[in-house]
Amino acid sequence: MAFQDRGPPEDDDNFAPSPMPDLQRNRLPTLFEVLSRRTHPPVDLFSFYIYMRDQQRSVDYLDFWLDVAQHMSLCRHYVRELRRSVLVGTPDLEKEESRRSSRVLEAIGDIGAGPSMGTDKEREQNAQMSAYLRDQPAPSALFDSPQGSQERRARASTQLSSQGITDSNSPAHAVAREDIRASAEKILYTFLLPGSEREITLPGSITTDITTAIEQEGRDDPEVFDVAKDYVFQAMERDAFPGFLRARALGNLIPPTIIARLIVGLISMFGGFWTAFILIFLNASRGTRCWEILPFTIGVYCLASYQYSLDPIMALLGLTEYTPFSFVRIREPYVRKLLVKRSITVLAVTILVDAGISLLFILVPGKRL
Incomplete structure (x- = not known):
């Protein structure tokens, strides 16, 4: 997913509509159902994007939430393919580190390709996946010098869009660990750092914690954005979503x-x-x-x-x-x-x-x- 102002996510393959929307729902949908594409027009994600862009003038918050969800998809795709390759077998499986990784990946279970839908099982899998990614830091994240910050920022700004990464089963769309690192850095440099291209307003402690985790601790697992993602979700649910339902429903x-x-x-x-x-x-x-x-x-x-x-x-x-x-x-x-x-x-x-x-x-x- 490109991280520029990409426009309404009408045809975004990474957020394809749910194959079984709840057509028997005898109530108005929740914000999570809209963001998960479990609804139809006029209360679908496309309508909500247009509402946030044209009426609320705060589409950056929705883009941040969608990009973090896409980062989760990227990690799920990476770990799923890694687990698949481990289950098939590797030449280095006799090494202790490989055996430990194999046990961890098998414990995570079979991860789906799309964004998490929020079930208890998926939340548990996501926590295990984040723990695994923290234990296996990306090579480019190993204590980069402060002087390399600008270089990493420029690299992160172009790497994902130039590679055209999507959450697909096709081998042509294989996700490398460096892609996950670039995705995390891009979210940080686009939405969170003071003076960034599309800075969103968050409590200073949240921004500081995320910046420290990514730039100093070398983290790129999805849990690094959990607090910010929850804060943005609650803000949209409180300030924007009721008006959206009044306008569209x-x-x-x-x-x-x-x-x-x-x-x-x-x-x-x-x-x-x-x-x-x-x-x-x-x-x-x-x-x-x-x-x-x-x-x-x-x-x-x-x-x-x-x-x-x-x-x-x-x-x-x-x-x-x-x-x-x-x-x-x-x-x-x-x-x-x-x-x-x-x-x-x-x-x-x-x-x-x-x-x-x-x-x-x-x-x-x-x-x-």
């Missing part, structure tokens, strides 16, 4: 479209009132005044859409807006159910208000001035 419009509907609604209502008073003071027939229904309907509909952040007709058709003039089908069953109920309510309010205003100006007696 209870509405189907984005802020620019919502503002545009407010403007159109106010203009239409002004035009409707202006026309109504003109026809009243011209003593026009009630049949002629029925044309007032058109601007009032447009105005009330647009203002209701602005108030509820929801286009009811579009929602009943099963569509939601990702970006301006870009629509996708609602595939999350529970969200579809919620939006249909809210759409019916909004349509009912729209019809009642529109009918009340229209009848008032149609039936009021005219008086020519």
Whole structure:
């Protein structure tokens, strides 16, 4: 995975959708389910990425979490392939160190290729994997001199992207230990160090501990980022995710479209009132005044859409807006159910208000001035 601002993770092979999303979930999804790609539009990871980028303006936090998850995938892939090679057998297996490594790798068990989904078994395997990686430091991490820090930083900035590493079973995508080291350094130099390219705000103690662990202790195991990853996850869960659910699960419009509907609604209502008073003071027939229904309907509909952040007709058709003039089908069953109920309510309010205003100006007696 490239560590630059890579854009929404729509087609990222390293975070492929879960093969069995929970379609029977009779509730809104959790943040972990969204990040694990166990959800469908409009509450999927792609939607959350766009929300964090365009509305929260804090997509760096999400990128950090995804990059740490990718670092975990890289380590899992490396250890899985290493375990496979040990089980097949190596010429050095008679050495004590090789026998010890073999026992440790067998104890870890068969590690999957993708990011951890958070089960107890996987957490135990991840802890064992991190312990193994700490016991087997990367060659480039053995007490590098402080003068080599800038060189390591430049190397880490380009190594992963130039190699195009992915979490794949193909031999062409074999992961070396140096790749894991470069991945850890890249996360540190991109997100955590003061003045870094995409620095995120973390407690100073967390940043200091990670910097010391990577640059001085030579660690690159996934557990080195655990505290920061948990902090970022909790921050997103507390500050961003509730707003995301309100925007995407209870509405189907984005802020620019919502503002545009407010403007159109106010203009239409002004035009409707202006026309109504003109026809009243011209003593026009009630049949002629029925044309007032058109601007009032447009105005009330647009203002209701602005108030509820929801286009009811579009929602009943099963569509939601990702970006301006870009629509996708609602595939999350529970969200579809919620939006249909809210759409019916909004349509009912729209019809009642529109009918009340229209009848008032149609039936009021005219008086020519």
